[in-house]
């Protein structure tokens with residue numbers, strides 16, 4: 001069997017058989033790779049400890065005969081560790097689910113591994129976990145080709161004036177005040193600026209932005225509406241986040 005080493009983020013894990021587990025890895029070189037770790041659920045397994053969900057790991061893989069590669073070694077790489085609080089875990093799940101959904105097995109997307117790493121690292125460090133996840137959402141939309149046009153009104157095609165605009169994914173994006181219809185999300189000038197910085201991928205500038213909770217609410221609403229409009233199946237982690245935000 002051919003073996004290879006890779007750096008990877010663990011997007012998903014699934015118990016399999018008596019003692020095995022199947023992991024979905026987002027690797028630096030090979031894109032998304034499904035891999036099985038045999039016997040990993042036995043108490044003596046050293047592999048299990050390294051293979052935590054959302055962890056950054058150095059792995060050794062053996063090319064399997066079927067779809068799955070075989071995980072033979074894993075070492076945790078240094079970096080910020082995600083605190084085990086439900087809010088951060090829920091946001092990490094959203095990042096991982098989206099990274100999983102935008103990629104096909106063994107078809108690396110340029111920059112996706114780096115973006116996912118960056119978002120999970122910032123998520124571990126930021127005071128407000130929503131910051132990192134909003135940046136990831138904006139960039140994931142760019143990767144998918146579904147990013148909304150943030151410069152012009154989709155109806156009159158004029159540049160958006162420096163005032164609040166309106167947003168509707170079915171209408172195709174942002175709409176100026178003159179063309180808005182009821183039911184559209186209102187987007188303040190400040191929120192538009194944040195969306196533009198995130199869409200441009202300027203992480204240095206994005207990290208310096210002051211993002212109060214109300215501003216993040218607006219940014220999040222636009223990005224989530226856009227993501228949901230373009231993905232045929234709903235994101236499980238997003239539904240979960242919403243239930244956390246407004247428990248009934």
Ligand SMILES: [Zn+2]
Pocket residue numbers: 153154155156157158175176177178179
């Ligand atoms: Zn217009």
